[in-house]
Amino acid sequence: MHILTDAGRSGDWSVLAAVGELDVVGAPELRQAVLRMLHAGERRVALDLSGVDFIDSFGLGVLIGALKRARLADAEICLVITQRRVMRVIEICDLDRVFTIYSDLNAVGATS
Amino acid sequence: MTVADDPGADVVDVGFRPGKLLLEIPARVEFVSLVRVVVAAVAELQPNLDKDRIEDLKVAVSEATTNAIEAHGLSGSIDRIHVRCFVADDEVSVVVHDRGFGFDPDAISELPPPESPERLAHEAGLGVRLMTKLADESEIRSSPQGTDVRLVVYTSTRSAQVRKRPS
Numbered sequence: 680m681h682i683l684t685d686a687g688r689s690g691d692w693s694v695l696a697a698v699g700e701l702d703v704v705g706a707p708e709l710r711q712a713v714l715r716m717l718h719a720g721e722r723r724v725a726l727d728l729s730g731v732d733f734i735d736s737f738g739l740g741v742l743i744g745a746l747k748r749a750r751l752a753d754a755e756i757c758l759v760i761t762q763r764r765v766m767r768v769i770e771i772c773d774l775d776r777v778f779t780i781y782s783d784l785n786a787v788g789a790t791s
Numbered sequence: 792m793t794v795a796d797d798p799g800a801d802v803v804d805v806g807f808r809p810g811k812l813l814l815e816i817p818a819r820v821e822f823v824s825l826v827r828v829v830v831a832a833v834a835e836l837q838p839n840l841d842k843d844r845i846e847d848l849k850v851a852v853s854e855a856t857t858n859a860i861e862a863h864g865l866s867g868s869i870d871r872i873h874v875r876c877f878v879a880d881d882e883v884s885v886v887v888h889d890r891g892f893g894f895d896p897d898a899i900s901e902l903p904p905p906e907s908p909e910r911l912a913h914e915a916g917l918g919v920r921l922m923t924k925l926a927d928e929s930e931i932r933s934s935p936q937g938t939d940v941r942l943v944v945y946t947s948t949r950s951a952q953v954r955k956r957p958s
Binding site: 700702703704733734735736737739740743746747750764768771772773774776777 | 820821823824827846849850853854857860905906910911912913916917918920921924925
């Protein structure tokens with residue numbers, strides 16, 4: 680797992696890009712990166728998962744935890760997912776009804 | 792003896808016969824991705840298994856293996872996790888065995904609806920759901936001596952036969 684914390688902005692959203700496998704090994708790194716952004720005062724964080732080629736329930740748990748902590752901080756989190764495999768796992772767990780999900784990072788900025 | 796004292800703590804044992812593979816891994820999370828890679832490679836030996844089903848199997852096996860490692864962590868066991876793969880004419884099956892304290896699969900509670908605020912309280916608990924949904928067959932046998940999780944995916948031919956069969 681490789682996290683790009685300075686993946687730029689899309690509109691007024693800060694972008695955090697994850698690359699690799701969101702599992703029991705990789706996901707904690709994403710959790711820490713999200714927490715750092717929220718503690719730094721970011722209020723709109725887009726998690727770009729375009730580079731994630733594997734996700735399991737541990738990765739999903741970190742995404743759910745990130746959303747929960749964002750809401751507690753009165754912040755917003757959205758997901759950018761382009762990989763069909765990742766979307767399939769999200770949909771099986773009905774998390775497409777919990778998260779705001781985009782299939783294109785440029786579309787995130789368009790919502791600003 | 793602790794894991795640190797065990798000279799074989801980093802060693803993975805592999806046994807292979809045509810159509811069968813046994814992988815023994817130390818109960819540590821850094822070996823989960825290795826299990827996924829090996830299981831996928833074995834599954835590819837079955838030419839009639841769709842690529843998507845191999846990906847489904849990888850996620851399901853990842854769940855079972857992560858749970859097994861956690862079970863050994865909770866019980867303090869330094870035994871290895873056993874992962875067995877079988878390639879048959881119309882299916883690929885995987886059995887993940889741990890020697891943890893076991894658990895009651897029926898005691899896993901239903902998740903709140905996705906729209907419910909309480910849903911965000913459940914950061915864990917999706918693993919069994921994923922195994923059930925992604926595998927064509929999934930079975931958990933657990934006792935105080937350990938747990939066996941069996942996961943099966945069907946070839947496209949068998950899947951078509953199952954769909955045709957009247958319910």
